[in-house]
Amino acid sequence: xxxxxxxxxxxxxxxxxxxxxxxxxxxxxxxxxxxxxxxxxxxxxxxxxxxxxxxxxxxxxxxxxxxxxxxxxxxxxxxxxxxxxxxxxxxxxxxxxxxxxxxxxxxxxxxxxxxxxxxxxxxxxxxxxxxxxxxxxxxxxxxxxxxxxxxx
Amino acid sequence: xxxxxxxxxxxxxxxxxxxxxxxxxxxxxxxxxxxxxxxxxxxxxxxxxxxxxxxxxxxxxxxxxxxxxxxxxxxxxxxxxxxxxxxxxxxxxxxxxxxxxxxxxxxxxxxxxxxxxxxxxxxxxxxxxxxxxxxxxxxxxxxxxxxxxxxxxxxxxxxxxxxxxxxxxxxxxxxxxxxxxxxxxxxxxxxxxxxxxxxxxxxxxxxxxxxxxxxxxxxxxxxxxxxxxxxxxxxxxxxxxxxxxxxxxxxxxxxxxxxxxxxxxxxxxxxxxxxxxxxxxxxxxxxxxxxxxxxxxxxxxxxxxxxxxxxxxxxxxxxxxxxxxxxxxxxxxxxxxxxxxxxxxxxxxxxxxxxxxxxxxxxxxxxxxxxxxxxxxxxxxxxxxxxxxxxxxxxxxxxxxxxxxxxxxxxxxxxxxxxxxxxxxxxxxxxxxxxxxxxxxxxxxxxxxxxxxxxxxxxxxxxxxxxxxxxxxxxxxxxxxxxxxxxxxxxxxxxxxxxxxxxxxxxxxxxxxxxxxxxxxxxxxxxxxxxxxxxxxxxxxxxxxxxxxxxxxxxxxxxxxxxxxxxxxxxxxxxxxxxxxxxxxxxxxxxxxxxxxxxxxxxxxxxxxxxxxxxxxxxxxxxxxxxxxxxxxxxxxxxxxxxxxxxxxxxxxxxxxxxxxxxxxxxxxxxxxxxxxxxxxxxxxxxxxxxxxxxxxxxxxxxxxxxxxxxxxxxxxxxxxxxxxxxxxxxx
Numbered sequence: 001x002x003x004x005x006x007x008x009x010x011x012x013x014x015x016x017x018x019x020x021x022x023x024x025x026x027x028x029x030x031x032x033x034x035x036x037x038x039x040x041x042x043x044x045x046x047x048x049x050x051x052x053x054x055x056x057x058x059x060x061x062x063x064x065x066x067x068x069x070x071x072x073x074x075x076x077x078x079x080x081x082x083x084x085x086x087x088x089x090x091x092x093x094x095x096x097x098x099x100x101x102x103x104x105x106x107x108x109x110x111x112x113x114x115x116x117x118x119x120x121x122x123x124x125x126x127x128x129x130x131x132x133x134x135x136x137x138x139x140x141x142x143x144x145x146x147x148x149x150x151x152x
Numbered sequence: 153x154x155x156x157x158x159x160x161x162x163x164x165x166x167x168x169x170x171x172x173x174x175x176x177x178x179x180x181x182x183x184x185x186x187x188x189x190x191x192x193x194x195x196x197x198x199x200x201x202x203x204x205x206x207x208x209x210x211x212x213x214x215x216x217x218x219x220x221x222x223x224x225x226x227x228x229x230x231x232x233x234x235x236x237x238x239x240x241x242x243x244x245x246x247x248x249x250x251x252x253x254x255x256x257x258x259x260x261x262x263x264x265x266x267x268x269x270x271x272x273x274x275x276x277x278x279x280x281x282x283x284x285x286x287x288x289x290x291x292x293x294x295x296x297x298x299x300x301x302x303x304x305x306x307x308x309x310x311x312x313x314x315x316x317x318x319x320x321x322x323x324x325x326x327x328x329x330x331x332x333x334x335x336x337x338x339x340x341x342x343x344x345x346x347x348x349x350x351x352x353x354x355x356x357x358x359x360x361x362x363x364x365x366x367x368x369x370x371x372x373x374x375x376x377x378x379x380x381x382x383x384x385x386x387x388x389x390x391x392x393x394x395x396x397x398x399x400x401x402x403x404x405x406x407x408x409x410x411x412x413x414x415x416x417x418x419x420x421x422x423x424x425x426x427x428x429x430x431x432x433x434x435x436x437x438x439x440x441x442x443x444x445x446x447x448x449x450x451x452x453x454x455x456x457x458x459x460x461x462x463x464x465x466x467x468x469x470x471x472x473x474x475x476x477x478x479x480x481x482x483x484x485x486x487x488x489x490x491x492x493x494x495x496x497x498x499x500x501x502x503x504x505x506x507x508x509x510x511x512x513x514x515x516x517x518x519x520x521x522x523x524x525x526x527x528x529x530x531x532x533x534x535x536x537x538x539x540x541x542x543x544x545x546x547x548x549x550x551x552x553x554x555x556x557x558x559x560x561x562x563x564x565x566x567x568x569x570x571x572x573x574x575x576x577x578x579x580x581x582x583x584x585x586x587x588x589x590x591x592x593x594x595x596x597x598x599x600x601x602x603x604x605x606x607x608x609x610x611x612x613x614x615x616x617x618x619x620x621x622x623x624x625x626x627x628x629x630x631x632x633x634x635x636x637x638x639x640x641x642x643x644x645x646x647x648x649x650x651x652x653x654x655x656x657x658x659x660x661x662x663x664x665x666x667x668x669x670x671x672x673x674x675x676x677x678x679x680x681x682x683x684x685x686x687x688x689x690x691x692x693x694x695x696x697x698x699x700x701x702x703x704x705x706x707x708x709x710x711x712x713x714x715x716x717x718x719x720x721x722x723x724x725x726x727x728x729x730x731x732x733x734x735x736x737x738x739x740x741x742x743x744x745x746x747x748x749x750x751x752x753x754x755x756x757x758x759x760x761x762x763x764x765x766x767x768x769x770x771x772x773x774x775x776x777x778x779x780x781x782x783x784x785x786x787x788x789x790x791x792x793x794x795x796x797x798x799x800x801x802x803x804x805x806x807x808x809x810x811x812x813x814x815x816x817x818x819x820x821x822x823x824x825x826x827x828x829x830x831x832x833x834x835x836x837x838x839x840x841x842x843x844x845x846x847x848x849x850x851x852x853x854x855x856x857x858x859x860x861x862x863x864x865x866x867x868x869x870x871x872x873x874x875x876x877x878x879x880x881x882x883x884x
Contacts, residue, residue: 033355097550133798
């Protein structure tokens with residue numbers, strides 16, 4: 001048995017040694033907000049934070065998450081709150097499936113960069129595919145979230 | 153829609169609701185909920201005492217915002233306060249009418265009925281209030297979830313009118329009054345929160361892949377790399393060693409009967425207690441395949457075959473006008489061009505998946521499907537369940553683009569659940585999705601045009617070859633169906649005196665299917681690229697050239713519910729000229745290109761601006777103007793058009809599925825690439841405001857994109873791209 005701390009809560013899981021965190025979170029723990037998209041760290045749908053750094057949970061072993069603070073889309077932070085509001089204001093999602101990963105990736109950007117430029121956004125967000133093509137709105141929403149966070 | 157159409161028996165999947173509106177008496181016969189708090193004035197609406205208004209949406213949500221749009225259209229006419237509105241997803245059932253969510257038709261076909269539903273419910277509530285107050289109906293006006301007595305100033309909450317409403321007869325058609333456009337609160341506005349927004353933002357939205365049942369199993373299936381190949385033999389000893397793997401089962405192909413359904417490919421299934429173990433088990437199977445008839449399919453050779461066929465005379469299809477031969481002979485200039493595009497896969501972010509639970513005579517499914525009634529009928533056909541014993545729960549779709557119209561993945565889940573006597577969720581890997589799709593057809597087009605000495609087009613020959621979608625339903629369908637040629641080829645909007653369309657043979661070696669905007673992608677690329685070439689050869693500005701060729705204002709007499717109107721096509725073209733500031737001075741290495749397309753009864757014009765530096769293309773800006781008639785959710789329409797621009801950019805830059813020895817060569821997003829944030833252009837959208845009937849939104853934005861980009865590349869660099877994707881030319 002391993003203990004995972006996700007969004008401040010402890011979960012006991014009995015995961016095979018080679019199981020990626022994504023499947024422990026989705027199938028063993030039952031938090032389904034983190035999404036499967038490609039399985040090979042190409043699309044970002046499975047993005048989570050481990051101790052504040054974004055990782056692709058489909059390609060990160062359960063053992064790498066033990067004893068660390070894991071944040072998923074079900075969790076929260078100042079950046080995530082600001083991003084949610086900006087996502088609402090800009091009506092960002094279409095199908096919504098990739099947006100968990102988009103918000104988590106954007107949260108790391110906001111945590112580490114007070115004034116991201118378009119280029120910073122391109123760099124931080126290009127690991128996350130949106131097949132519906134909401135990039136224009138995501139870019140705008142990230143800029144808005146920066147302002148919302150400053151006001152908060 | 154007649155009064156009797158409102159009158160249906162209807163039961164909700166959850167709770168004890170039951171209501172009936174009796175066909176024979178025109179009375180709303182109320183079979184109340186067990187708790188007795190609700191009445192339902194028609195099929196789509198349930199009002200509760202606390203004011204909660206539940207609207208049943210029978211179309212699938214895949215990002216187009218249909219749950220929000222349908223609910224807001226009804227709520228607007230009903231004068232409902234949006235905060236009380238919630239949506240319940242209908243199961244797949246013929247009582248809801250056509251539920252097939254494709255063809256950009258939900259709002260087109262349902263807006264007026266939905267408005268009438270809402271207006272009828274409002275009329276019932278106003279009559280109920282009149283009865284309650286014993287006053288004239290004329291004094292009672294619904295307003296934001298209350299009925300107001302304009303004589304006395306009294307107000308009554310919608311939820312408090314339920315008892316009276318039960319006694320009100322369904323209003324006659326003349327008493328159901330639709331709102332004036334100026335009184336709309338939600339329709340045509342960007343005023344309502346998306347019904348699923350909070351769930352999206354908190355990870356609570358339930359897609360197919362999120363369906364969970366106690367003791368459910370997870371399955372991954374190894375399918376033959378060659379379409380319709382079969383299992384010769386397999387060794388599962390390594391797979392069985394994987395922790396969590398419980399069972400390995402061979403399943404045979406279920407071949408669809410001619411003309412309908414999708415069946416399933418068959419293969420070897422690994423059943424496990426979690427998804428990862430199922431995937432690992434699948435990867436550790438050793439299977440020998442019998443590749444069968446498609447084992448030699450090679451897309452490069454197929455391209456050569458198609459190109460050689462379109463360079464020779466082919467089957468002439470109507471309409472034809474004049475004599476293209478004569479126009480070419482008499483021409484001042486004759487221009488020819490050949491355009492090719494490869495197969496494409498939909499690659500929705502949520503892979504195909506389905507959870508099925510077969511128990512004795514019953515089958516229940518939870519899946520992201522665009523067409524739940526076909527799924528239900530297909531299960532009845534293949535497994536012999538009675539239709540009423542099959543329940544299809546429609547989950548949210550994490551993207552679809554046509555892939556989730558084809559229910560092979562549901563059939564697989566049902567077959568496996570039946571074999572293991574437990575709920576089974578079939579999960580496709582991304583590799584499965586890329587390699588076993590119902591592909592958009594690889595295609596080739598040859599265009600030949602004549603210009604007179606004034607640079608005016610006098611003749612147009614358009615030869616096209618690509619495998620038909622009908623081949624998925626009827627083997628040996630080697631020529632295109634009318635519906636495919638009608639997507640831009642035969643309904644070409646340009647007035648050209650001598651005009652001929654020809655269709656050359658094209659066999660299908662994969663499962664061919666429809667993908668967002670279907671054959672319009674092909675016609676949109678070929679026709680708009682060729683128009684650019686003709687305009688340049690004739691020395692005319694492209695927009696002027698096309699405006700002239702569309703010709704005089706006309707609405708042909710047609711049986712279509714939305715006949716083509718040339719003035720509307722010219723209007724979007726004029727508008728995009730302004731929006732893009734066409735012909736403005738551009739930085740060095742930049743260029744602009746224009747394209748137009750009429751599809752799903754909507755009119756679109758697009759301008760792209762690109763830069764070409766050291767042979768590499770960057771799409772900078774896309775400007776699109778859409779005339780889709782009346783629309784419900786303005787922001788959702790804008791979002792669809794923005795997304796269509798990105799979708800079109802992806803297929804132009806990277807879109808290519810190729811096959812060697814019958815097997816698809818791409819496998820995941822590293823080699824079947826998508827537009828990412830760093831490649832994403834800015835997208836500027838303008839919507840035309842008018843009172844025309846609503847037409848398509850989800851698809852029409854895609855067809856003009858690739859030609860607009862390639863025409864811009866020519867404008868920037870002088871390089872003409874006639875085969876996609878750009879990545880094949882080292883341009884991205």
